[in-house]
Structure formats: structure tokens, C-alpha cells
Amino acid sequence: MIGAWVSLTGAVLADDVVTPDPDTVTPGIIGFVVTFLVAIVTVLLIIDMVRRVRRVNYRDQVRQELEAELAAKNAAEGGSEGPGSGNAAENGEAAGR
Incomplete structure (x- = not known):
């Protein structure tokens, strides 16, 4: 009876x-x-992402230049590695972390 009433x-x-x-x-x-707000937030996120990617690329470029300078310096000194000298990548990673 109640079911019929509800369906009616x-x-x-x-x-x-x-x-x-x-x-x-x-x-x-x-x-x-x-x-409009979703579009604005999307544009701001894209701008932030581009900045972060550029920063990572610049840091990698500087690291590679430092490694090249250190390799040239070691080659000019005759390739002798004294105490405290080592691979620039290892030094950079240790200093960066």
C-alpha cells in the first residue's frame, strides 16, 4: 500500500x-x-612550471661548466689528484644535499 502511494x-x-x-x-x-578563474589558475600554474624547468636547466648548465673547469684544471696540473680533490659531480652533489 505504501509502495503504491510512493510510486503514485x-x-x-x-x-x-x-x-x-x-x-x-x-x-x-x-x-x-x-x-575565467580556472583559466587564470591554469595560466599561473604554467608560468610557475616554466620558471621551475628553467631553474633546473640553469643549475645543470652551471654544474657542467664547473665540472669542465675542474677537469681542465686537473689536466693542467698534470692529472695529479691530491687530497681534497675529486670528481666535481660528487662534490656538487654532496654540497647540494
Whole structure:
């Protein structure tokens, strides 16, 4: 009995719902603002990502230049490695961590 009442009520309520015209429905101001904010956040994230990638590339370039200078210095000294001298990559990694 209760199940019949619920299904009857649901059917009556479903008939009373007015479906809006899909050609006149728009997201409105709220939809525009949300879309605009998502676009701004996306642009800011891309700018931040580009900065971080450039920073990593510059650090790698400087590390390679330092390794080349150290290798040239060791070659000019006759290739003798005294105490405290070593691979620049090892020194750079140890100092950087």
C-alpha cells in the first residue's frame, strides 16, 4: 500500500516538472566567473612550471661548466689528484644535499 502511494506521488511530481528550453538555458554569470578563474589558475600554474624547468636547466648548465673547469684544471696540473680533490659531480652533489 505504501509502495503504491510512493510510486503514485513520484509519477504526479514527475508530470509537474517543467523542462526548460535547451536553447535559452545558459550557465550565466556564475559559470563565466568559474571558467575565467580556472583559466587564470591554469595560466599561473604554467608560468610557475616554466620558471621551475628553467631553474633546473640553469643549475645543470652551471654544474657542467664547473665540472669542465675542474677537469681542465686537473689536466693542467698534470692529472695529479691530491687530497681534497675529486670528481666535481660528487662534490656538487654532496654540497647540494
